[in-house]
Amino acid sequence: MSFFRNLLKKKKKGFTLIELIIVIAIIAVLVGLAIPRFLTIQRNSKIKTDIANGKTICNAVAILIAEDKLSFTEDKSGANEMTIKVKDNSSIKNYLQTIPEPKLDNNKKKKYFKVRITKNVDKIENNNTVNQEKPYDIKVLVSNDTPNEDIEVYPKSEDYGKVK
Numbered sequence: 001m002s003f004f005r006n007l008l009k010k011k012k013k014g015f016t017l018i019e020l021i022i023v024i025a026i027i028a029v030l031v032g033l034a035i036p037r038f039l040t041i042q043r044n045s046k047i048k049t050d051i052a053n054g055k056t057i058c059n060a061v062a063i064l065i066a067e068d069k070l071s072f073t074e075d076k077s078g079a080n081e082m083t084i085k086v087k088d089n090s091s092i093k094n095y096l097q098t099i100p101e102p103k104l105d106n107n108k109k110k111k112y113f114k115v116r117i118t119k120n121v122d123k124i125e126n127n128n129t130v131n132q133e134k135p136y137d138i139k140v141l142v143s144n145d146t147p148n149e150d151i152e153v154y155p156k157s158e159d160y161g162k163v164k
Contacts (some may be wrong), residue, residue, distance in 0.1 A: 007069070046103035047161035053100040054140035054154030056115065059088055060095045061115050061138050069095075072119055073111050080119040084142075102142045102153075104161055109144040113153070116141060 015023075050101045057079040060085075064070035071093045072082055086092050087099050092115075118137040142160075153160050 004143070043104070043161070049103045050077060050142065050153055051157045053102075056096070057092070057113055057140050058154050060092060060140050062136075064091050064095055065117070065136060065138075072117060081129070082117045082119075083106065084117070085112060086115060104142075109146070111142050111144045114141045114143040114150065116140070143154045151159060 013128075016057055061070060065072070080146075084092070093099055098111065102113065105111065116139045120135055120137060139152040139156070141152050143150045151160055
C-alpha cells in the first residue's frame with residue numbers, strides 16, 4: 001500500500017507532450033478554416049464600400065450638373081462624352097469634402113475614381129424632337145491610367161470585384 005501512496009505523491013500535475021500537440025493541431029485546423037472566410041468577408045466589404053462610394057460620387061455629379069456647377073465639355077473624340085478624374089476636379093472635391101479612394105486593389109497599381117458623363121442627344125421621332133427624361137448618363141469607374149482597364153463601379157456594379 002505504501003507503494004501506491006508513493007506513486008500518487010510522485011505524480012506530477014500538467015499536460016503531456018501528446019496532449020499539447022493535439023491541442024495545437026486542433027487550433028491550427030480552426031485557424032486554417034477561419035482565415036479564408038475572413039479574407040472573403042474583407043474582400044466583399046471592400047467591394048461594397050467602393051460601390052457605395054461610386055453611388056455617392058454619381059449623386060454628387062448629378063447634383064453639380066443640375067446646379068450648373070459642373071459644365072459639360074466634350075472629350076476630344078466628340079462622342080457626346082466627358083471623362084473626369086474625381087480627384088482632379090475642384091467642384092467635386094468641394095462638394096464631397098473628401099475624395100474617396102478605391103479600397104479593392106487587385107493589382108497593386110494606384111487607382112482612383114473616374115466619372116464618365118454621356119450627353120443623351122434628343123431623339124427625333126416623326127420629325128419631332130423628343131426630350132429624354134435623363135439628359136446625361138453618369139457612370140463611375142475605377143481607373144489606374146492603363147488603357148481599356150477601367151472598371152465600372154456604378155450604376156452597373158455586378159461585374160465589379162470579379163476576378164478575371
